Amino acid sequence: MDLGLRDKVAVITGGSIGIGLAIGHGLAAEGAHVVVAARDGERAKSAADEIAGRHGVRTLALGVDVATAAGCETIVQEVEKAFGGADILINNAGTGSNETILEAPDDKWQYYWDLHVMAAVRLGRGLAPQMIRRGGGVVLHNCSICATQPLWYEPIYNTTKAALVMFSKNLANELIPHNIRVNAVNLGLTLTPDWVKTATQLTEGTGRTWQDYIQGIADEFAPIKRFASPEEVANFFVFLCSDKATYSVGSTYYVDGGMLKTVT
Structure with a gap:
């Protein structure tokens, strides 16, 4: 099945390992060029070289911290220089937390807010104009089942992922007139x-x-x-990026092995 992804340019944050790397391979297998963004520049380069070597696509490695405005701006500028813009953005960078509300300091809350929410805000704001110029695009947010069904030991993670889901819906409403489809994916155990x-x-x-x-x-x-394996969930992301999912807009999808206990 041709997913219509050949020669698309995909930016993946947290793309050097785990789910992000699996998504990179999945998109590259369909002929998309891949920008791997990660804090560890050497690991980003290794992942980018691995993807290029296996699939014969163009890649770009960026060692950036997307929890900072400067890191996000670097991605926007370098993608423009290397490819003339992006067609796909996968906001995947993130990590779990471990704290209680009564003990967690302000700076921990701020860090996770910047990593999970502001990175998506800044990259969406920065890359959407490129997508508009190129005729449209796709933005996907790797959220979590914890946005709806929280785990007690990571209230900051739960809260920021819930905010990311709401941001995803708002961004979808704003960008669909420009043929940019935005969705969120709430993963379970991966x-x-x-x-x-x-x-x-x-x-x-x-x-x-x-x-x-x-x-x-x-x-x-x-x-x-x-x-789930990273490759299993990556398949779902690749489908949502494709021409086969053109009516999927502003939604939140659960890929959780039945973990969600309620009907939404």
Whole structure:
């Protein structure tokens, strides 16, 4: 099936590892050129080279911190220089938090707000004019089931991801007259390197393996009884970017293995 993505230019934040890297490979397999943005410039270059080598597309690696205005502006400027603009933006950069509301300081709240919300605001504002010039585009926000069904130990993550969902809806309303489709994806349990790292730390010296810990989490929270692979969820992102999803606008999609306990 031709998804109509050949020679499109896709910007992926947090693109050097996990879900972002899997989305990069998925889009490149369809012929899209990929901009890998990540804080670690060397890792971004390694990922970009991997994508280019496997799929024969053009890539660009940018070592930037999208939690800063300067980092976002660098992406906007460098994409314009290298490709003449972007057609697709995947706001994927993010990370979990661990705190209580009574103990978390202001600067922690501010950091996650900048990373999860303001990065999307700044990149949407910066790249949308390029998309308009090019005839339209797609913006996808990697949100979380926690935006709707919060976990008790990460109130900052829950709150900022919920705000990102609302921003996504507002941006969709503003940009659809310009043929730019904006959607949000609320993922459930996905086996990223962060999950493996956390599970390894928590099981060290306990006699349990990290795989045992992961399975326990899946058994407790996901009716499907397993984590998704990054490649599984990446397939959904690639579809939403494609010509096969042209009536998908302003929506929030759950890809969660049945984890959501309510009807929305």
